[in-house]
Amino acid sequence: MPIGSRPSHGPHGQEETDHMLDEMALLESSSLRASVAERDEVLDRVKELALSPDGLHATTKNVAAYFEVSENAIWAVIHDHRSELDANGYRVLSGEELTYFKQVCGIRSRSRSLGIFSRRAVLNIAMLLRDSIVARQVRMYLLDSERSHSAEPVDNLIHRLKEWIDTRITDALARHPVAPADADAVRIAEDIVRTTIGTAVVPALNTAIRNDGEQRARIEALEDEVTRLKRILRESEAAGSMGALDAMNSSQFEQHVAWLCRRDGCDPVMMTGGHGGTGADIVAYTPDGRRVVVQCRARTPAATITKGDVQRFIGMAKLDHADIALLVATCPFTRDALLLAGRHDMTAVHRGLLEAWHGGAKLQAFRN
Incomplete structure (x- = not known):
């Protein structure tokens, strides 16, 4: 920006400012991250995420390569946010479980433990990793996607509801003209109706939409688990030979x-x-x-x-x-x-x- 110039306050400048504010909220708020954790399809909009041969998990090396950072950067995020990542599908395999994962995926490493990430856990990393251009691109797509996903239905419904109420009030006043002395009462009644919508109807609608999203997330998690089990079964059948x-x-x-x-x-x-x-x-x-x-x-x-x-x-x-x-x-x-x-x-x-x-x-x- 040239010296002496001012930041843009036009549509694009304001949009960029809003993005920055939303992104900071995403980085700082675990509850906000949890609300969008199931939208892992945004990962594919930025670049391809390499997965293990089971088609469901990425290793720490895969995740570091995706975000174009060192594995140490990923481990630092895991250290600071382990419980949150665990809730989103991050796991550390060891013992017999690690042995079979290595067999299924053809991994030759002799390490005694291996961290694996679900796609949801990789998205969680994107919402926590500050020093990655790729992670920031994922956050931008995620915020854009969430705006179009959640705001549109509520806004349209509220606008239709507001128009319906205004029409009803106008029709009622046309059918039953009020004296000037009653104008204050009419205005108070209108304010009560609109306030009720804002304090009761809108939160109820938001809760319903949020609950619907949670149900979808549970169904998707079950579908992912079924897919995982089918893939393991296929791998086991493929390994049925003595090789x-x-x-x-x-x-x-x-x-x-x-x-x-x-x-x-x-x-x-x-x-x-x-x-x-x-x-x-x-x-x-x-x-x-x-x-x-x-x-x-x-x-x-x-x-x-x-x-x-x-x-x-x-x-x-x-x-x-x-x-x-x-x-x-x-x-x-x-x-x-x-x-x-x-x-x-x-x-x-x-x-x-x-x-x-x-x-x-x-x-x-x-x-x-």
Whole structure:
């Protein structure tokens, strides 16, 4: 702006000032942010947001790239507003949940935790991140969208209501002329009617519109959850081949087998860690109280489980008072190993049976 010139007070200057005031309110007010949190479609109006292969979440790296800032800037926002972001879909995955997310998304990182953002949480970041041009553009679109979304129906209705009341008052006065002495009473009556509209009708309409928005948000959240579950189901079906299991290390394979036991109704399911391949890796209990002892062998498909492997496991399972003994392997069993397992009522979960179990079939040993 040239020295000596004044800020514009024309339509465009006033509009820009209003934008700045609204944006400051958005940055400072958590209740205002909550009122527009479901309008994540504005993200796509600025630029494309890269999501994880599940199609529903973005990592911290994705979010930083979207807003063209460092990951440290995103972490700083998370630190200051964690509870608000959690409410909008930010989560930190760890343990078994992280393992399966990495498998579904093909993530090779060895980190023990991973923050993921729903689209709603990314919009929340946009409403909090001050030093990002992209975040400010999102806020501008959001404010414009909210004005057209919420103001239009109320304004139109109030204008129609005001016109209807004015028409009725005019018609009534035309039909029933009043004396000059009654003019004050008429004016007071008109003021009462209009005041009542402003203090009772308008707030009621705003509340109704806000409640309607909340109901829509709940429905959309449910739809998002259904979409997420369908996508996970598709990914699980796609991983039904043994490729996903072959890519696991021993620890991951044990965690996966423990999850299969839980899926089929075992509770509790305890990871024991094994002892050099001679101890139980998992101990679980079926719903009817039977003790399940499991040993896991993550081997290449070219390897085999031998009669000696089975013999050692049978001895260990008896010492561990197993009602159900499972030797689970990613490779085939030799013929002698299968025969020995059958004679001692031990379940040999060989590569073919494991693939069926992983794909959703229930082991015969777990059935009553």
